[in-house]
Amino acid sequence: MSEFYTKHQATLHKAIEVKKTREYWSAYPEMPSRKIYGEDAAKDGLAAFEAQLNNDFKLDNKHPNDLGLLGAETSPFGFELNIKYPAASPTALIAASKEAGKSWAKLSLNQRAGILLEILSRINANSFEMAQAVMHTTGQAFAMAFQAGGPHAQDRALEAVAYAYDIMSEIPATASWVKPQGKHDPIKMQKSFRLIPRGVSVVIGCSTFPTWNSYPGMFASLMCGNTSIVKTHSGAILPAAISVKLAREVLAEAGIDPNVVVLAVDTSDAPITKGLVQHEDVKIIDYTGNSAFGTWIENNAPQAQVYTEKAGLNSIVIESVDNMRAASGNIAFSLSLYSGQMCTTPQNIFIPKDGIETSDGHMSFDDVAKAITVSISKLLGEPARANGILGAIQNPATYERAMAANDQTDGDIMLTSLKPENQEFADARQAGPVIIKLDASQKDIYETEKFGPISYLIACDDADQALELAASGAKNHGAITTAVYSMKADFIEQAEDAFAEAGVALSCNLVGNIFVNQSAAFSDYHVSGANPAGNACLADTAYVANRFRVAASRKLV
């Protein structure tokens, strides 16, 4: 298996270098291009996906399977996947995982890194099949499903491997310790240090980003010598199942027990997650999902290291704007992309009630609101483009919430949800952003997370109050991203201070083809771990450093 390391070592070491410079880099090309992925890649990926529909998903015979076959996924684009997956109980999964862990823990760092990068390389080669799988479980439009579910997720996995490899390889296998004793002979000891894994890890995936949010914890744990139980959301199993299958193929080729990586599936009426996370042998848990269950895990799995990404109140603060058309176009895209189902989508847009300055003169609050709603309407006015941006809505409850928001009476409806014509998927569950005007006093409404395509334009006394409300909302309720528009350098500085204290990643004056929702591997720290939106960052040193321990032995020489 050492050839895997040889094959991928340059990629690994480049990743280690770039996570320190935090410059732009990507190991896996984000363009769904024939030149890169092969002439037939798109066609083959679609065919592989279609062949899977109405079929049983095959994993090798070693995979635990005491619960038969399970699965009831529905594409948000309007059809049943009807795929059944090998299902196993927590007991069977953990037993298989523990057994496989014995040999996995004994591999060298290079052996493990080589295998993991080979897995990523195979996943990358299957990016078109993955794009279909992600699209038809999450509702992401194809282009986004390809990028976020494919290369971007693979980059985040590689980043996690790089962080873990980097700090583990800093610890010497042996040390010679020679302590002077004055006139006497020195005391000489030979010390050896062994990196020991925590044990079994469980990664709990979400229904909207089943690869991007699951790979970092999974690959970080694996690099540190732990085994991984990949617990999928019952609505988005296929992307994880493909990943697990490819991982197991590489493990088996390397002569390793493939149960180092196992798939855990359940249905919404018979969930197994609580049984998994509270099992005494589960030592690491990575969770992405809603805040209530994430907080429950943080407080109810004391036997495990717990890493969470939950939800929050992302915001935009508009103090002044250079070019409103450029800014509102950028904001419109951020609110529309994947119908607001990103953990980085802005919900609350704070605007001074007396309006703002722009390079073209003063704009009233209503002018600003109109600039945003007009931009959204234009962006989504052309059906093909709208479908490509909005995708479909994963969860019927999210859709219902958006529909209900169209009719609510707490504030003025500035824009109701648009539904583009969709010739390809007539039954797609789709909805553009609902935009509602609120007053700063209506905290009870805007300080509750409304996951999906609902955003508020909040009229504030002034820009200082806007900033204060955005920062305090983040601090108290969590937030992952925030955007600020201001032509004043001192206001930007004030915002940097406020959002640093609140632990939110800030984007300033974004226009053009870069959006507050986007978080780039190797460069952007995703989630600060410093507010209630999550206790961990994808990825940093803290994310990996406690997934292994050091056991020492020393002898006199």
Add this chain to the structure above:
Amino acid sequence: MSEFYTKHQATLHKAIEVKKTREYWSAYPEMPSRKIYGEDAAKDGLAAFEAQLNNDFKLDNKHPNDLGLLGAETSPFGFELNIKYPAASPTALIAASKEAGKSWAKLSLNQRAGILLEILSRINANSFEMAQAVMHTTGQAFAMAFQAGGPHAQDRALEAVAYAYDIMSEIPATASWVKPQGKHDPIKMQKSFRLIPRGVSVVIGCSTFPTWNSYPGMFASLMCGNTSIVKTHSGAILPAAISVKLAREVLAEAGIDPNVVVLAVDTSDAPITKGLVQHEDVKIIDYTGNSAFGTWIENNAPQAQVYTEKAGLNSIVIESVDNMRAASGNIAFSLSLYSGQMCTTPQNIFIPKDGIETSDGHMSFDDVAKAITVSISKLLGEPARANGILGAIQNPATYERAMAANDQTDGDIMLTSLKPENQEFADARQAGPVIIKLDASQKDIYETEKFGPISYLIACDDADQALELAASGAKNHGAITTAVYSMKADFIEQAEDAFAEAGVALSCNLVGNIFVNQSAAFSDYHVSGANPAGNACLADTAYVANRFRVAASRKLV
């Protein structure tokens, strides 16, 4: 304050280097030598200590002090210290700490590192006074109090600073991110990364190692920009108070609010620790002490990062011995040193019931037992030497437990506790090890921690059972150290595997002047964090990586 960094940077960078090579190094000389510490250092240190007795301990006026003066320390060597310390409520301490944190967080890494190393340098210069303070609160004999309470503790503090500085300085302050866009202009962003502290930290000291066990958490938190509330054990306040006083002097000289470091004292009838650790503004807790309270903190302070060192069942496994006199002499010292009050003292000695092989032939179980008890009796037979090794017993309850063990009937008493004559301190609370023979079946007795000078010789079916019992005891109940004696390379390997899995630091075939109890800064990882003896290691990357977070800001260029 930049001159502090200039003065100490070579020391800091040497520490960073050595924590990676894990070779022998010490920044602060462990010899209580006049040549090193000055002709009058010993005399001055004693005078400073004596001047403090029956007096109020003075901290500057800025220190919170809403609870008046408190303190009721008694020297285990038999007299009241009668020192009163400025006392403050959790509310007052946290308010002062938060306020001071505002400016502390803004300092550069070099500024903070310079100040912290200057504090350590001042503490080092006061090592003789510290030795008296540690001796007369913990009961450590002078030589040990000097080393463990002084230079060794200072080295551990420096190590923690080095770990924190190293990973923090890896994160760039800014990055230029340029993403190609095919034929179009690249997207160029300027990103900035700010290291943000968690906030207020609390370090909870123990009564036996009030500096060695408190400095690492305190200095790690401070290096990461947090403030530190130093909560002392009510029986061992003075060493922490001297440390806090020196820290505050350096902070004030540097123009920093001295409340970055504050002292928290209480009495056993009015404890404040729970109020401190559950306060919503306390974000980091370092704890050393008994397992029950440590586990309570782990489970009841969800708002904080919690790092614990608790208790466990350290062991020795004797499979075979080359030179029994050398081995038993080494073991005798380990059991006797500080009357078994170290978290690294062996409690359970597992020996095959049919005896063992040595280079001088077979020895029966009773022969091995006798070799150990005779070595202890010889070691403690000379009063001056015995007093220098045993010191005194910190807690009356520990003493009572040892006395009760002398009379117990669960197993054969192989040696009762020796009390050396003590001319200097006639009222010292002293007791040598009680050695009791048990059978391997008597787990209910030996799998309970008996803190202090009580050790068991446990008759096992064979060496494999001895190893299995030692390792499973560590895994299930925690352990920090273990020692193995064997002439067989394959048994040593088997032990290395078993204790690595149990997360215990192993010492093999120790003889001469190096002991299983000793843990050297920069080289030995103290506590693995992988068994119930504690969740953290002094020190490793995991110990520091989550004491700060990263806040990012990005702008288009």
